[in-house]
Amino acid sequence: MGTQIPKTFDPKKIEQKWYPYWEREGLFKANPEKGGRAYSIVIPPPNVTGSLHMGHALNNTLQDICIRYRRMDGFNVLWMPGTDHAGIATQNVVEKQLAAEGLTRHDLGREEFIKRVWKWKEIYGGQIIHQLKRLGASCDWSRERFTMDEGLSRAVREVFVRLYMDGLIYKGDYIINWCPRCSTALSDLEVEHQEHASHLYYVQYPLSQGSGGITVATTRPETMLGDTAVAVNPEDERYRELVGLQCILPLVGRALPIIADPYVEPGFGTGALKITPAHDPNDFEIGIRHGLEKLRVIDETGRMNQEAGAFAGLDREECRKEVVEALKQKGLLVKVEPYTHKVGHCQRCGTVIEPTLSKQWFVKVEPLAKEAIRAVREGRIRIIPGKWENDYFAWMENIRDWCISRQIWWGHRIPAWYCLECGALTVASQDPSACSSCGSPALEQESDVLDTWFSSALWPFSTLGWPERTRELEFYYPTSLLVTGFDILTFWVARMIMMGLKFMGEVPFRHVYIHALVRDIEGRKMSKSLGNVIDPLEVIEQYGADAFRFALAAFAAQGRDIKLSMERVEGYRNFMNKLWNAARFVLMNLDQEVLGEPFSFEGNRPLVERWILSRLTRTLTEVREHLDAYRFNEAAGAIYQFLWHEYCDWFLEWIKPSLYRPSHPSEKQRTQAVMLEVLLQVLKVLHPFAPFITEEIWHSIPGRDGSIMNASFPLPRPELLDQKAEAEVQLLQAVVGGIRNLRAEMGIPPGAQLNVVLIPPAGLEALLKEHQEMICTLGRVKDLLVDSKASRPPMAVYSVSETVEIHLLLHGVLELEKEQERLIREKEEIERELEAVRAKLANQGFVQKAPAQVVERVRSKALDLERKSRKLAEGIQRLKDVVRG
RNA sequence: GGGCGGUUAGCUCAGUAGGUCAGAGCGCUGGUCUCACAUACCAGAGGUCGGAGGUUCAACUCCUCCACCGCCUACCA
Numbered sequence: 001m002g003t004q005i006p007k008t009f010d011p012k013k014i015e016q017k018w019y020p021y022w023e024r025e026g027l028f029k030a031n032p033e034k035g036g037r038a039y040s041i042v043i044p045p046p047n048v049t050g051s052l053h054m055g056h057a058l059n060n061t062l063q064d065i066c067i068r069y070r071r072m073d074g075f076n077v078l079w080m081p082g083t084d085h086a087g088i089a090t091q092n093v094v095e096k097q098l099a100a101e102g103l104t105r106h107d108l109g110r111e112e113f114i115k116r117v118w119k120w121k122e123i124y125g126g127q128i129i130h131q132l133k134r135l136g137a138s139c140d141w142s143r144e145r146f147t148m149d150e151g152l153s154r155a156v157r158e159v160f161v162r163l164y165m166d167g168l169i170y171k172g173d174y175i176i177n178w179c180p181r182c183s184t185a186l187s188d189l190e191v192e193h194q195e196h197a198s199h200l201y202y203v204q205y206p207l208s209q210g211s212g213g214i215t216v217a218t219t220r221p222e223t224m225l226g227d228t229a230v231a232v233n234p235e236d237e238r239y240r241e242l243v244g245l246q247c248i249l250p251l252v253g254r255a256l257p258i259i260a261d262p263y264v265e266p267g268f269g270t271g272a273l274k275i276t277p278a279h280d281p282n283d284f285e286i287g288i289r290h291g292l293e294k295l296r297v298i299d300e301t302g303r304m305n306q307e308a309g310a311f312a313g314l315d316r317e318e319c320r321k322e323v324v325e326a327l328k329q330k331g332l333l334v335k336v337e338p339y340t341h342k343v344g345h346c347q348r349c350g351t352v353i354e355p356t357l358s359k360q361w362f363v364k365v366e367p368l369a370k371e372a373i374r375a376v377r378e379g380r381i382r383i384i385p386g387k388w389e390n391d392y393f394a395w396m397e398n399i400r401d402w403c404i405s406r407q408i409w410w411g412h413r414i415p416a417w418y419c420l421e422c423g424a425l426t427v428a429s430q431d432p433s434a435c436s437s438c439g440s441p442a443l444e445q446e447s448d449v450l451d452t453w454f455s456s457a458l459w460p461f462s463t464l465g466w467p468e469r470t471r472e473l474e475f476y477y478p479t480s481l482l483v484t485g486f487d488i489l490t491f492w493v494a495r496m497i498m499m500g501l502k503f504m505g506e507v508p509f510r511h512v513y514i515h516a517l518v519r520d521i522e523g524r525k526m527s528k529s530l531g532n533v534i535d536p537l538e539v540i541e542q543y544g545a546d547a548f549r550f551a552l553a554a555f556a557a558q559g560r561d562i563k564l565s566m567e568r569v570e571g572y573r574n575f576m577n578k579l580w581n582a583a584r585f586v587l588m589n590l591d592q593e594v595l596g597e598p599f600s601f602e603g604n605r606p607l608v609e610r611w612i613l614s615r616l617t618r619t620l621t622e623v624r625e626h627l628d629a630y631r632f633n634e635a636a637g638a639i640y641q642f643l644w645h646e647y648c649d650w651f652l653e654w655i656k657p658s659l660y661r662p663s664h665p666s667e668k669q670r671t672q673a674v675m676l677e678v679l680l681q682v683l684k685v686l687h688p689f690a691p692f693i694t695e696e697i698w699h700s701i702p703g704r705d706g707s708i709m710n711a712s713f714p715l716p717r718p719e720l721l722d723q724k725a726e727a728e729v730q731l732l733q734a735v736v737g738g739i740r741n742l743r744a745e746m747g748i749p750p751g752a753q754l755n756v757v758l759i760p761p762a763g764l765e766a767l768l769k770e771h772q773e774m775i776c777t778l779g780r781v782k783d784l785l786v787d788s789k790a791s792r793p794p795m796a797v798y799s800v801s802e803t804v805e806i807h808l809l810l811h812g813v814l815e816l817e818k819e820q821e822r823l824i825r826e827k828e829e830i831e832r833e834l835e836a837v838r839a840k841l842a843n844q845g846f847v848q849k850a851p852a853q854v855v856e857r858v859r860s861k862a863l864d865l866e867r868k869s870r871k872l873a874e875g876i877q878r879l880k881d882v883v884r885g
Numbered sequence: 886g887g888g889c890g891g892u893u894a895g896c897u898c899a900g901u902a903g904g905u906c907a908g909a910g911c912g913c914u915g916g917u918c919u920c921a922c923a924u925a926c927c928a929g930a931g932g933u934c935g936g937a938g939g940u941u942c943a944a945c946u947c948c949u950c951c952a953c954c955g956c957c958u959a960c961c962a
Contacts, residue, residue, distance in 0.1 A: 007921080007922075008922080008924070009922095009924085193958090193959095200962085216962080217962065218962060219962065220962085263960070263961090263962095264961085264962085265961045265962085267961085268961045268962070269961085269962065272962095273961090273962055274962075275962095276962095280960090280962075281960070282960045282961085282962075283960095283962085285960075286960095341961090341962090342959095387889075387890085390888085390889075391888090391889080391957075391958090394888075394957095394958080395958085398958095398959095486956095486957085487957095517956090554910090555897090555898085557898075557899065558901090560890085560891075560898080560899095561891095561955090561956090563897060563898085565897080567897090567911070567912095568897070568898095568910080568911075570911090570924080571910055571911065571924090572910095573924065574922095574924040574925085575924090576924090577922065577924045577925090578921090578922065578924080578925085580921085580922080580924095581921040581922035581924095581925085582921065582922080583921085584921050584922075585921035585922080586921085587921090588921070589921090626901095629901080631901075633898095633899075634899085634901080637899080637909080640909095640910095641909085648921085648922090649926085652921080653926095656920095660920085737928090740927060740928065741927095741928065741929090743916095743927085743928080744915080744916070744927070744928040744929075745928080745929090747915085747916075748916095749916070749917070750916075750917055750919070750926090750927070751917080751919080780919080780927090840904095840942090840943085843942060843943085844942080845941090845942030845943085846904090846942045846943065847942080848942075849941090849942045849943085850904065850942060850943070851904085853904095854904050854943090855904095857904085857905070858904085858905090861905075
């Protein structure tokens, strides 16, 4: 007999064994020179500061499934890995480290600080890469990139310069989102809005002329120090006479014009709005429309500046209190109402954003967005599930210019130089030695760096070597698929599409698969503050990477978030163990001869073999279809169902007698060959989901050369489909099920001997007779009589399954009354069903309008039920006869 | 304010293009250590598919309204 493998599956050992093997053998390596059909994915580069969380785990599991599937299916595959320098996030981490030493980045100076960040990156930055390896990710690590690499930095400069030359990058004074903590500008996307319970303050602004005043409502009284107007709606009757007059800004004494602007909602507050163009985006717009002065009163650190007069030096929050107090004393605070509204916070540090007037660099996105919309509209890119396309369009159609400059140090420094002589700007991809305008060598580079997402936007082509025309670019671009979460659809995906179209003249990827969010079991986002984070590495530690990956795939139904808990992974750990033991069984029952021979699909086969091969074929077809459509859960489910409930529960049990007590050695070996072949195919189809265990089992079967990764992904053979065999087995299963059910209902222990008489309709007699042994084995029957003409045995319990009468002979006394009741209950149930079916058939509309196929199906169901009901009636009658004597 | 999504067995969820789709896993109940597996095997209970209308011969599946929950987004201070 065959090889022995351990009784329970130990994931840890095999994970440690196979990942290094794959790397050593170079099985993840991509080579464009080999040609063939290209299939490529670029990884969404995790932040260097990051460590693996559930989102990464899901994201990369799905990518790995796609990649391994295509690789086995004969594609020339590239999975391009790398990390993102994550400007603000990384700078924050290192600054925190410095703070622990009592230092700030300014103590070090720019150059030293950047050195320090690089040093940090070398030490801690690779963490997530190791974690991805634990998961089994089959990236081509030899190509790993970092967004601050020399090559990628060159791409960044090149893109910046070209966009600038095309007039798509400009610098200007605009109101932007300012984080006083990070001390930098942020794009709109980096601002998170949260509800705040706050107050609405009503403040009286006295008129310059005569008595009276105008009351404005504001949530931010401190900004009044920067007010340069008061606005009302032009349609508002209440204020019509005041428009054109002036009022006095309290506490400051400045005269403010009262203007009319349609933006003002008459119904909100008092209908009068104070205008602070330098600290509110809407006021800014109004300011431009009316040519108002823009007066900054809050500085980079969130404190009031000199313009705030008496309040200068105060923090924003402090100042609010003081202003309110001062107004109260002057009797100008009319009232205060509680008010809840949304306030912008810094995505990275949570500080309240200060909208501030500032000189920044912008990308003019509209022309780029137009092309990007077209690419999706025309189907050159497909977003899956399709509903996300709406979000994409909605965002792209209302897109605003993208603020790309950041006032931090860690990142791609903007390739623009100011001439200290003439003030002209030189933008160049190479460091210039002289001013492009006056030729002076006295140049100073822009100190701002670029938004991190600027370099990420280039990722699909910068990682492939752009701006060089590399073989990689030629062969692997456009990439085949992008797998990502919806949260960065706008941040990243949309921008990659814009940049890809602009600089490669072609979309960056064909498909975008948007996966769900992983939540905790109660549906809450996993977050450190909630303490509900499940660490992927702990899951791997406990249940193994394969079980974890399979679980994630099985939960990845399109359009719904995943609620994950350890218990749910456990079930899939059990599945892995099931596979393990099935393999163990196969190995224990393999003859040497079988291992030597290649499997042949030809020849006459007994029912059970035709059946399992047919079922396998269906499973393979389904798995391919589901994977091609990104229905990972369905694909996983199909494999699970087939392996556990068809291969293990029925096939292996069914063939045991012929393995243990074969009538001919050749039959045994033929069966063994099928048993082995089906297992091998399952291993291959399962490999993308569970790479470690499948590799381990693959190698434990003698005669396998090399990695399962080199095996080809099974192609279904349609000639193996056998509907007749499936129908016949279904009937046999029903009969076995009927016997088991009777036994359980009668409370007969599985050990007890059973005698059974089956009375089938004449047409089924041969089939049942032929498979008496199977029925006996699986139904645990000792003596079985199959005879369509047999008379009903007197002392027996009775059931009808698929028109086959099942009589279970009892040795003891049959409680006739009870048995009668049981049959009556069963009959009633059948009758209820029958009634519904009959009503359907009696409905003229149904019979006339429904497709013939459907009507036929209902008719035959009615016949079946009638037959069953009749047989039950006969059984009941017989019992009555027995009782009478 | 706008948009989107969810509401199916005790729990977590499938149900792809209206008619064997009322399903799975876990949990539960009863019975088994049956020579691959107790991380297992066998059997079973359990849902008028959120509510109300409508379309249709036929609706969990399409339409309308309502309720609750969640998300995204926005220029009502």
